[in-house]
Amino acid sequence: MSPAGDVPAQMTAAYITEPGTADAIRVGPLPTPRPAADQVLVRTEALVVNHVDTFVRSGAYRTALPSPFVIGRDLVGTVVQVGSTATGFAVGDRVWCNSLGHGGRQGSFAQYAAVPAERLYRLPDGVDAESAAVVLHTAATAHLGLFREAGLRLGETIIVGGAAGGVGSCVVQLAAAAGARVIATARPDDADWCRGCGAAEVVDYRDPELFARLAELAPDGADVYWDNAGVHDLEHAVPLLARRGRIIAMAGMSATPTLPVGQLYVRDASIRGFAISNAGVDDLAAAAKVVNHGLKSGILKARIADRLPLAQAADAHRRQEAGPHGRILVVP
Ligand SMILES: NC(=O)c1ccc[n+]([C@@H]2O[C@H](COP(=O)([O-])OP(=O)(O)OC[C@H]3O[C@@H](n4cnc5c(N)ncnc54)[C@H](OP(=O)(O)O)[C@@H]3O)[C@@H](O)[C@H]2O)c1
CATH class of the missing domain: 3.90.180.10 (Medium-chain alcohol dehydrogenases, catalytic domain)
Structure with missing residues (x-):
């Protein structure tokens, strides 16, 4: 020693x-x-x-x-x-x-x-x-969800619910940096923050027409839908998905939403759940590289x-x- x-x-x-x-x-x-x-x-x-x-x-x-x-x-x-x-x-x-x-x-x-x-x-x-x-926990979580679970690709569209929070901000920052189009939901006071993180659009999550607004903003469907608030309104979220769309579930421990099964499978869509606490040292090390790049470059804040x-x-x-x-x- x-x-x-x-x-x-x-x-x-x-x-x-x-x-x-x-x-x-x-x-x-x-x-x-x-x-x-x-x-x-x-x-x-x-x-x-x-x-x-x-x-x-x-x-x-x-x-x-x-x-x-x-x-x-x-x-x-x-x-x-x-x-x-x-x-x-x-x-x-x-x-x-x-x-x-x-x-x-x-x-x-x-x-x-x-x-x-x-x-x-x-x-x-x-x-x-x-x-x-x-950003250590939140950005590593964002990386695992976006790239290991959702397999996010350049040019895809992602809807990020609760985008102004700890994890949500990092999801927006990493997704935008990876060349995805990000549609964020946040309270109006947080719209500028979300745009600064890289969101192309920001919708008030309390808007009674929230899902209609999201559908207008993603006319070809969302490739990824990520809900940081754990609300999981799947009845409205699943119909927003593009073919092969992925829903990320990582919050809402006691949520028991209704799943419109037909709307899911006709899209070849899937729901991917994960918890960073289960990640092994290899996954954490891969996330650490991204965290360090994001810190050095100023992407993550x-x-x-x-x-x-x-x-x-x-x-x-x-x-x-x-x-x-x-x-x-x-x-x-
Ligand atoms: N599975 C995992 O590996 C993992 C890892 C990290 C975190 N998590 C979980 O992920 C969740 C988010 O963590 P966090 O650190 O980002 O928390 P946070 O900073 O508290 O962020 C939560 C966000 O959700 C927003 N929100 C609240 N109600 C909403 C609604 N009805 N619709 C849309 N957005 C709403 C909040 O907005 P306001 O500020 O306007 O209220 C806030 O921006 C927590 O449940 C946490 O336990 C899971």
């Missing part, structure tokens, strides 16, 4: 001892993790709250958790120690990870985190920690709704659960 340098024996962490509301989150000292041979110890610089972090904390998303469990999935930071068999990293490297805090792994909401080297990626030069942190210290991790979760208009950053 590389020299420990001035890594303290204890660190401040936000953790739970059992699932519960945000009130279950404690902030206090825990032993600084010692990286295993295949891990890298990272001193964190920027953290962010995702919806899934609140589901893991509450127990709504069941996954193996150590106890005490440090909450949080994503981090940006600097390498301070490298395990003996961990390759590709050196002390001082600026790095990021977006797959801690589930599947038995400790989370990221602490001053230090031991990260498996295969889940750690270099932060591109010139990219600041906060700008990166706010997000709005920051709030910036809270780690001591206020519970408030950060409450803010996320209240539905913030932008991303909630946490500064360790």
